[in-house]
Amino acid sequence: MTSISTLKIGPSEVDELIMLINDYSGYDFSDYSMQSLHRRFQRYVDLNKIADFKQLLQDLMNDSPMLNNLIEELTVNVTEIFRDPSFFAAVRSELVPQLNKLPLIKIWHAGCSTGEEVYSMAILLKEYNLFDKSIIYATDINQTVLDIAKSGKYNIESFKENEINYIESTGNKKLSDYYTVLNGEVLMNDDLKSKIIFSTHNLVSDKVFNHFDLIVCRNVLIYFNKSLQDNVLQLFYDSLTENGILAIGSKETLMFSPIESKMQVVNANWKIWKKKV
Ligand SMILES: C[S@@+](CC[C@H](N)C(=O)[O-])C[C@H]1O[C@@H](n2cnc3c(N)ncnc32)[C@H](O)[C@@H]1O
Incomplete structure (x- = not known):
């Protein structure tokens, strides 16, 4: 059985994704911590078993629910009642x-x-x-x-x-x-x-x-x-x-x-x- 190896996200992929999100949704993530964004993009790619970066960019440009979903995946939402x-x-x-x-x-x-x-x-x-x-x-x-x-x-x-x-x-x-x-x-x-x-x-x-x-x-x-x-x-x-x-x-x-x-x-x-x- 062959397993699909997913894409490795590097700094230039992070930059391209930030630019695309800004152009197509108006959300500006360019001043978010790069480390955190990198982890979130990698997580998205792994969860969705994405192997082709060019195809991913195309899909995000053509599919606004997919773009919204990616944007929502970028934020960390962990919380709890009476946290700390x-x-x-x-x-x-x-x-x-x-x-x-x-x-x-x-x-x-x-x-x-x-x-x-x-x-x-x-x-x-x-x-x-x-x-x-x-x-x-x-x-x-x-x-x-x-x-x-x-x-x-x-x-x-x-x-x-x-x-x-x-x-x-x-x-x-x-x-x-x-x-x-x-x-x-x-x-x-x-x-x-x-x-x-x-x-x-x-x-x-x-x-x-x-x-x-x-x-x-x-x-x-x-x-x-x-x-x-x-x-x-x-x-x-x-x-x-x-x-x-x-x-x-x-x-x-x-x-x-x-x-x-x-x-x-x-x-x-x-x-x-x-x-x-
Ligand atoms: C880790 S949660 C914190 C929740 C809660 N304040 C706590 O401490 O338990 C971070 C929240 O910040 C939100 N967030 C991230 N970027 C934001 C922005 N630009 N404007 C408003 N909220 C944002 C995320 O969507 C997420 O729900």
Whole structure:
């Protein structure tokens, strides 16, 4: 039996694919981390058993669902409920007192993926009676993950781990208070959705669309190069209210960025910063 050997993607193939995607869809991936893009293109080629690069380019030019599928494969969508429980513990102990003082709380989750992080925040807000005066915008570049986020339906398997995350985040109820199980699927409670607006927003090309007391963008900047990280951090700065808070991922930083001197550290471990007035 002969096995088809798939294509090996190198730097020039990555460049050609980025150019084609930009020309045919308008999505600009040229400032994403090359390493990450390389891994994602290789994965796509291997999964689809693609052996001929020229044919791949032709197919992508002629088949827009195929092109969309490739674009969606380029983003990493891993997430979970109360991911990094200590981050949410820090939100409870350090941010809730500040949010409590506001008459209306506007929050933006940028790069929300399938929504678990957003539902976690909604649950947390409920537990401090802040939910009713909150509005949460949850955005992502990828429509497919946003559709899952909107549905609030998840695989039940992940919920054993999620329950542990919730407890470690110092939650003192039961995570199961916030969802029902139907036909082996978890369905987040409808009232959690009532204050969440899910929408597409591309951090590369879209602009400021509102002002927020809290912006959460975790595990997104790691996929961008330094220049795009700087642009996105500036977009966040411009989207923050006075005293507004920015939380990025534990492996991300705003040090050496154009906004560093205009922000003060709230929690260095969990990369939580506040806009200086
Ligand atoms: C690893 S997930 C992070 C999910 C969640 N914030 C968390 O930390 O669990 C990264 C998300 O960033 C999104 N993303 C990548 N590029 C983006 C862009 N240019 N604009 C908006 N979202 C983007 C991806 O689609 C993906 O859903």
